[in-house]
Amino acid sequence: MITYEYRRAESLEDAASVLEKYGDTARIVAGGTDIMVQIHEKDKRWENLKCLLDMTYLENELRYISEDSENVYIGPLSTHTDLENSEIIKKYLPFLGEASSTVGSPQIRNRGTIGGSIGNAFPASDPLPALVAADAVVVLYGLCGKRSILLKDLYEGKGKLALRRGEFIREFIVPKFPEGTVTGFSKLGRRKALAISRLNCAAALTFGEKGEITRARICPGCIFIVPDRVEKAEKLLIGEKPSEKLFYEAGRAVSDVMIERTGVRWSTEYKKPAVEEIVFRALAAAAGMEV
Amino acid sequence: MERIKVSFTLNGKPCEVMTKPYSRLLDMLRDDLRLTGTKEGCGVGECGACTVILDGKAVTACLVPAPSVEGRNVVTIEGVGKEGKLDPIQEAVLKEHALQCGFCTPGFIMSAKALLDENPFATKEEIRRAISGNLCRCTGYEQLTTAIYEAAEELRKLNKTKI
Numbered sequence: 001m002i003t004y005e006y007r008r009a010e011s012l013e014d015a016a017s018v019l020e021k022y023g024d025t026a027r028i029v030a031g032g033t034d035i036m037v038q039i040h041e042k043d044k045r046w047e048n049l050k051c052l053l054d055m056t057y058l059e060n061e062l063r064y065i066s067e068d069s070e071n072v073y074i075g076p077l078s079t080h081t082d083l084e085n086s087e088i089i090k091k092y093l094p095f096l097g098e099a100s101s102t103v104g105s106p107q108i109r110n111r112g113t114i115g116g117s118i119g120n121a122f123p124a125s126d127p128l129p130a131l132v133a134a135d136a137v138v139v140l141y142g143l144c145g146k147r148s149i150l151l152k153d154l155y156e157g158k159g160k161l162a163l164r165r166g167e168f169i170r171e172f173i174v175p176k177f178p179e180g181t182v183t184g185f186s187k188l189g190r191r192k193a194l195a196i197s198r199l200n201c202a203a204a205l206t207f208g209e210k211g212e213i214t215r216a217r218i219c220p221g222c223i224f225i226v227p228d229r230v231e232k233a234e235k236l237l238i239g240e241k242p243s244e245k246l247f248y249e250a251g252r253a254v255s256d257v258m259i260e261r262t263g264v265r266w267s268t269e270y271k272k273p274a275v276e277e278i279v280f281r282a283l284a285a286a287a288g289m290e291v
Numbered sequence: 292m293e294r295i296k297v298s299f300t301l302n303g304k305p306c307e308v309m310t311k312p313y314s315r316l317l318d319m320l321r322d323d324l325r326l327t328g329t330k331e332g333c334g335v336g337e338c339g340a341c342t343v344i345l346d347g348k349a350v351t352a353c354l355v356p357a358p359s360v361e362g363r364n365v366v367t368i369e370g371v372g373k374e375g376k377l378d379p380i381q382e383a384v385l386k387e388h389a390l391q392c393g394f395c396t397p398g399f400i401m402s403a404k405a406l407l408d409e410n411p412f413a414t415k416e417e418i419r420r421a422i423s424g425n426l427c428r429c430t431g432y433e434q435l436t437t438a439i440y441e442a443a444e445e446l447r448k449l450n451k452t453k454i
């Protein structure tokens with residue numbers, strides 16, 4: 001059994017100083033739906049855990065969803081239930097709300113937070129592709145102050161985030177899409193089922209006056225080591241009108257890039273058609289096509 | 292390791308417990324408080340047997356650090372029903388034969404209660420979604436859905452007569 005001391009973060013500064021002091025032997029708990037499972041399963045990563053740092057008493061500072069004319073601002077303690085029900089998310093980032101609504105079960109969505117979904121550094125996170133597709137920025141808080149980076153650059157490699165000692169996620173800033181943008185999210189497979197059947201994709205399409213696509217964002221989840229948009233597939237769509245054929249072509253462009261980046265593996269034969277389908281479905285959902 | 296004090300509201304009454312810093316809410320309820328109605332199935336958030344209501348929302352007690360309920364409001368199956376009388380949800384589960392071994396039942400009832408407290412007009416679809424995080428290995432989910440649906444009707448009637 002992994003045992004540890006418990007600390008309640010009193011303020012943002014207090015949280016940063018505890019993390020600074022303990023380094024790798026302290027870990028944040030927000031909703032606990034990842035870390036409490038890992039601790040229960042005696043995950044090697046937490047063998048040396050000395051201190052569990054509870055952030056949930058900083059709701060005033062860290063649990064909110066707000067907007068101004070340019071951006072949507074999301075506090076990391078916002079739960080999946082908060083995101084699913086937020087009018088701001090429904091209006092400006094509907095695919096993020098949809099992704100949140102598919103996480104686990106009601107109990108998990110009531111506790112699990114968006115900060116935890118990213119802090120867990122797991123590529124199969126459901127809210128992740130929508131945030132990356134929307135070019136979200138993450139604000140990090142540390143004793144030396146705040147810094148902002150693109151969310152995709154927070155991912156450094158398998159299960160690793162570019163957080164410095166003492167730093168934690170303070171906020172997500174998501175730029176609003178241009179007028180006339182629609183979004184879609186698709187997901188295949190269940191948690192804990194075979195990893196190859198855990199795929200998801202977020203897509204956003206902006207239409208011009210003649211119904212042609214003027215801007216496209218496609219972010220598949222779980223297929224790259226670090227999350228990323230697939231520009232090669234996005235470019236294919238520009239100037240075109242939505243069609244089944246076009247969206248499957250985009251799907252094939254995504255699977256080509258997957259093979260370019262990760263090589264051919266034992267799973268590729270199964271994964272390739274699934275990736276193409278999941279990209280197609282996200283695009284079709286965005287375009288409001290019946291599938 | 293030194294125990295720590297946790298003060299919170301449990302089933303409507305103030306409660307103070309000394310527990311291990313690494314206890315889960317589930318351990319604190321079952322081991323420190325001897326409230327064994329909340330069950331441990333999987334211990335990893337997947338079966339819902341440990342469901343309790345925390346500040347109005349259904350959560351799995353196996354994933355909540357015990358000290359994280361300091362100052363908060365927790366309702367367990369022991370707090371459902373009043374003055375020795377079963378809650379309409381419990382009555383309906385019995386009437387519909389919606390249980391066999393009963394291990395999953397407290398969890399289902401807590402998920403149902405959280406839903407009906409928030410939305411007394413829940414549809415069958417909403418009920419199915421609300422209990423989707425609860426697993427039962429013996430009985431069908433349809434009996435449970437029907438039972439909860441009937442309980443909602445009963446609760447609406449009771450509330451009307453109150454007003």
Ligand SMILES: Cc1cc2nc3c(=O)[nH]c(=O)nc-3n(C[C@H](O)[C@H](O)[C@@H](O)COP(=O)(O)OP(=O)(O)OC[C@H]3O[C@@H](n4cnc5c(N)ncnc54)[C@H](O)[C@@H]3O)c2cc1C
Nearest residue numbers: 028030031032033034035104112113116119120126169336
């Ligand atoms: C039964 C079950 C089903 C699930 N199903 C899904 C699913 O369908 N889709 C899905 O995407 N996920 C799923 N999950 C995973 C999990 O719910 C999510 O990844 C997410 O909600 C975790 O959020 P949390 O607040 O509970 O994280 P916690 O467990 O509290 O934290 C997760 C990690 O992030 C770190 N962290 C938390 N907050 C911060 C912060 N502000 N700054 C830096 N680091 C931080 C923590 O230290 C920890 O390492 C499931 C989990 C369970 C148990």
Ligand code: FES
Nearest residue numbers: 332333334339353
């Ligand atoms: S014991 Fe908590 S969900 Fe299974």
Ligand code: FES
Nearest residue numbers: 391393427428429
């Ligand atoms: S009645 Fe036995 S698990 Fe549900």
